[in-house]
Amino acid sequence: MNVSRPFLFALFAAGSLCSIAGAEIVTFENLLTTSESYYKGDTSQINHDPWTVDGVEFSNQTTWVGSWGGWAYSNTTDTATPGFTNEHSAITGGGSDGAGGSVGGQTYALAFGSGATINLPTGALIESVDWTNGTYPYLSMRDGDAYAKEFGGGSGSESDFFRVTLTGYSDLNATGAATGTVTLDLADYTFADDSQDYIVNTWQVNEDLTALGNARSIDLTFQSSDVGQYGINTPTYLFIDNLQYSVTAIPEPTAFGFLALVGGVCTLRRRR
Numbered sequence: 664m665n666v667s668r669p670f671l672f673a674l675f676a677a678g679s680l681c682s683i684a685g686a687e688i689v690t691f692e693n694l695l696t697t698s699e700s701y702y703k704g705d706t707s708q709i710n711h712d713p714w715t716v717d718g719v720e721f722s723n724q725t726t727w728v729g730s731w732g733g734w735a736y737s738n739t740t741d742t743a744t745p746g747f748t749n750e751h752s753a754i755t756g757g758g759s760d761g762a763g764g765s766v767g768g769q770t771y772a773l774a775f776g777s778g779a780t781i782n783l784p785t786g787a788l789i790e791s792v793d794w795t796n797g798t799y800p801y802l803s804m805r806d807g808d809a810y811a812k813e814f815g816g817g818s819g820s821e822s823d824f825f826r827v828t829l830t831g832y833s834d835l836n837a838t839g840a841a842t843g844t845v846t847l848d849l850a851d852y853t854f855a856d857d858s859q860d861y862i863v864n865t866w867q868v869n870e871d872l873t874a875l876g877n878a879r880s881i882d883l884t885f886q887s888s889d890v891g892q893y894g895i896n897t898p899t900y901l902f903i904d905n906l907q908y909s910v911t912a913i914p915e916p917t918a919f920g921f922l923a924l925v926g927g928v929c930t931l932r933r934r935r
Contacts, residue, residue, distance in 0.1 A: 686790065689717045689906040691758070691770040694736050698769070701751040703735035713782075719906065720782040721772065722836075732776040738769040745802040750775070750900065754801040759793035759866035759904040766866075771904040773797060774883055779901075781881040782835045786911035789831070789878055791869045793904045796849055796862065800825070800898040804850050804862050811896040812889045815852045815860060823852040823888040825862075825897050831878025842876035847901070852888075866904065 694716060695702065704712045704723040711724045714734070721734035737751040738758075753771055760767025783789060804825060807813030814823040828846045833839035847870065850862040875881060887897040 686907055686909050687717060687787075688761075689719050689908075690761075690768055691716060691736050691772050691904065692768045694770055695738050699739050701735060701737035701739055703731045703751070704733075706731050718784040718787075719908075722778075722780040722782075733779045734772055734774050734781075736770060736772045738771075740769075742798050744798065745806070745808060747799055747898070750797065750799045750898070752798040753902045754796045754798045754864045755866055759795075759868060761793060761868065761905045764793070764866040764868045768904070771902055772906075774901045774903070776899050777884045778837075779883045780837050781906075783879055783881070783908060784910075785879075787908040788911065789872045789875050789881065790907045790909055791872055792906045793866050793868050794847055794870055795866050795902050796864060797898070797900040797902050800849070800900050801862055801864055803898050811898065814850055814862065814889075815857070819857050819860070821852065823850065824848070825850040825887045825889075826885070827899075827901050828884045828886070829872065829875065830882045830884065831875030832880045832882060833878070835880050837880050837882035839879070842878045843874045845870070845872055845874050849901070868905075 702714070704710070704714075704725060706725045706729055709725050709727060713720050713722050714736075715721070723731065723733040723735065725731050735751065737753075739749075739752040740756045741749050741752040742754055742756045744752075751773065753773070755766050757766035758768040758771040759765075802808075803811045804814045804823075812823070814825075815821050816823075826846055826848045828844055830837070830844050831842035833842055847867075848863075852860040854860055883901060885895060885897075885899040887895045887899075889896040
């Protein structure tokens with residue numbers, strides 16, 4: 664029997680494969696080097712410029728000069744200023760601590776508009792996310808503004824809602840077959856008892872996303888009771904932090920299987 668050393672080494676490496684598995688949490692920390700700052704792409708020209716962190720790709724595009732859509736990231740903390748000039752601030756004043764829903768790390772991500780997408784790494788299974796409102800949509804819904812109504816109306820009894828549906832897809836960029844959906848209620852004024860009406864203003868922690876199934880990408884679709892001639896009047900933003908996914912394990916060959924593989928090779932070499 665004459666088995667080359669490189670061949671035996673290759674067999675040993677194959678038999679020694681360890682399972683590669685575990686949870687990954689995208690925290691968005693360290694994306695920004697200065698406080699009270701944000702990144703939403705180059706809005707000086709029309710482009711498609713997705714950004715990636717911890718293996719996860721977030722869509723970003725400039726639809727016309729000065730405007731943007733998709734995902735941005737921010738560490739701004741203004742919870743008081745109304746209007747779109749404060750579109751980058753979470754109503755919580757910072758990122759989620761990932762436990763009790765209070766403010767923790769400073770950096771978080773925000774989506775603007777339906778069609779914002781997330782592309783997951785190969786073999787990733789989405790698990791959970793922390794989420795909340797932005798200051799701009801929160802104050803718009805609470806008080807009303809020049810474009811959108813006060814939720815509940817003057818009496819507080821009008822049935823209003825604002826939600827976003829996350830849809831998983833089998834392929835990148837929201838293509839392929841749908842794999843499942845999860846709906847997040849950013850505001851709900853549809854209760855018979857008005858005292859139960861709410862607009863989310865804290866971090867909602869560990870939202871279960873496993874219903875999205877074996878998704879390779881995730882797409883956002885906003886819905887609101889406040890709709891006008893040009894679509895939704897409510898500012899369509901979602902703020903997230905601590906996006907968690909698990910990595911599919913690579914099966915580890917058993918010792919018996921490895922020995923059987925070596926034995927088979929040796930037998931083959933003898934026959935030659």
